[in-house]
Amino acid sequence: MKQEEQKQQPAPAEAPKQEFEIRKKNKKATSALNVDPQSYALPQQARDNFFNQEKTWFSEDKNILDFKAIKNELESYSYDMKNNIDSYGPLEKFIEQGARDQFLKRLTETIDWIYGEGQTAPAEQYRTRLSEFKLIGIPVKNRQRFHEEIPIYFEQF
Numbered sequence: 001m002k003q004e005e006q007k008q009q010p011a012p013a014e015a016p017k018q019e020f021e022i023r024k025k026n027k028k029a030t031s032a033l034n035v036d037p038q039s040y041a042l043p044q045q046a047r048d049n050f051f052n053q054e055k056t057w058f059s060e061d062k063n064i065l066d067f068k069a070i071k072n073e074l075e076s077y078s079y080d081m082k083n084n085i086d087s088y089g090p091l092e093k094f095i096e097q098g099a100r101d102q103f104l105k106r107l108t109e110t111i112d113w114i115y116g117e118g119q120t121a122p123a124e125q126y127r128t129r130l131s132e133f134k135l136i137g138i139p140v141k142n143r144q145r146f147h148e149e150i151p152i153y154f155e156q157f
Contacts, residue, residue: 037119063123075114077130080136082107092144095136102138 043051084091085100095103110129118126 014142048131063142067123067126069119069128070123071114074110074126074133077133078107078114081133082111085140090141091144094147099136107133124140 081091082104083089085095086092086104092100110133113121
């Protein structure tokens, strides 16, 4: 009986294939866009003005930083030389007594000047004073280096 029942049942039907219709849409309608062709960037002349203004500010800032640097250099050089050539300093014996007293006096005056009138002085005055001090200070340091290192070289020779 089982075979008869299987024969009587219809075979399952395949699901019908669904076909879709494909349509091409060709749109021909256009619409105008409200676009302003003007650029929102700054005009060239305004950009140039801002660029020149920024360059001016940069140079002023650089001048301020240069002034601070030369002021700091003069101040540190003055204190360094004053301490080194003063009594019991390592450079004391490498400069003549008369020149040393005069140099110490000028260094002290310069240190006082830095905190007084020098606050408003131009950077060129600082450079001038520093170069004058280095004309005296560098040879003194070179003499000290020479007299301390020559014995070592003679020993090695």
